[in-house]
Amino acid sequence: MSLSLSWSVVRVNTKFEFKIARSAFSHYNRLILELTDGQYLAYGEAAPNIRYEGDTKEIVAMLDEKKPQILELPVDDAETRQLALEKMFPDSFSLQAAIDTVFWDLYAKRDETPLWRHFGASKDLAISSYTIGISDLDAIPAKIVEAAPYPILKIKLGTDYDHEIMRTIRKETDKVLRVDVNEGWKSIDDAKRGTEWLIEENVEFLEQPMPALQLDDIAKLREFSPIPIVADEDSVRPEDLKxxxxxxxxxxxxxxxxxxxxxxxxxxxxxxxYEFDIMMGCMLETSIGISALAQLGSFARWLDLDGNVLIADDPYLGVGNIGGKIILNDKPGIGVEPR
Ligand SMILES: [Mg+2]
Structure with a gap:
């Protein structure tokens, strides 16, 4: 039976304003894809991030233009499909992700298998962190209260008051912390000072402390730092890893x-x-995007799949999150349905 593809743009609101070193938002537009063969209905999501690409309007224009070619992509040959997607949409990674996801979801639904099982993954996932975005110091205690169910917190730094943020958080909690600087420390001296200060703060890892592509500086920082250093903005595509x-x-x-x-x-x-530890993270995504990557979650040492729990009005239901424990279900595909 032939396939049909439709999409909609949904606005989701965050529980708190979500602020990091380079941006601040309280709502986001997400593109939701639906693909059906008449029997099964599959879902995919694009959550474009301004660091990497344009917005949902641009994505919708690309979809309008390429819809016939998308419908010709193979359901059961992911390699070929991905190569075609990279040619069709070389600058929109989130649109590639939405289409790849919707096809994988359909593939596994036809097979009546959860994707995690198809990929040889398991339901045993590491505890996910819960992100505390940048805010004024007096707003931090309420955020720590909101985060009470979550044993691991991810703290966004990269401001000119990082020490005050950490001091305020440490007054409220002694939980394990992960620190994400989002490229905020611009020089090796800043980065060394920032890291040195965190060594005694029970920090599990330090994410993207310096701007992407400053790899010589990062290598120096890694030699200096007893805290593991994780690439985010430097680790975009498979070809970046080497x-x-x-x-x-x-x-x-x-x-x-x-x-x-x-x-x-x-x-x-x-x-x-290359012997990298694997972290899996997300943007502010609905349960479609989060549930999709969670299918591979057991391959990661560290999980940061909290996008859906930071949204106040997620329109979808998929994986559960109980105190950071991501609960995969046994439904076919990515296991998502409308709320
Ligand atoms: Mg990050």
Missing amino acids: NLVGAYDGINIKLMKCGGLTNALKMIELSQK
Whole structure:
């Protein structure tokens, strides 16, 4: 039976304003894809990030233009499909991810198998962190209260008051912390000062402390730092990984950067080759995007799949999140349905 594809743009609101070193938002537009063969209905999501690409309007224009070609993509040959997607949409990784996801979801639904099982993954996932974005100091205690169910917190730094943020958080909690600087420390001296200060703060890892491509500086920082250093903005696509050897201990895989599950699988394979610890992260995504990457979650040492729980009005239901424990279900595909 022939396939039909439709899409909609949904606005989701965050529980708190979500602020990091370079941006601040309280709502986001997400593109939701639906693909059906008349029997099964599959879902995919694009959560474009301004660091990497344009917005949902641009994505919709690309979809309008390429819809006939998308419908000709193979359901059961992910490699061929991914190559075609990279040619069709070379600059929109989140659109590649949405299409890759919707095809994988359909594939596994036809097979009546959860994708995690198809990929040889398991339901045993590491505890995910819960992100505390940048805010005024007096707003931090309420955020720590909101985060009470979550044993691991990810703290966004990269401001000119990082020490005050950490001091305020440490007054409220002694939980394990992960620190994400989002490229905020611009020089090796800043980065060394920032890191030195965190050594005694029970920090599990330090994510993208310096601007992407400053790999010589990162390598120096890695020698200096007892805290593992994880690439995020430096670890976008599978082909980036070989350049990061020696500079980073781990890499952060996100669907919306790498272009979908097919490329995420490639990055997992390459991480084994280059001996990187694997982190899996997300943008502010609905349960479609989060549930999709969670299918591969058991391959990661560190999970940061909290996008859906940071949204106040997620229109979808998929994986559960109980105190950071991501609960995969046994439904076919990515296991998502409308709320
Ligand atoms: Mg990050």
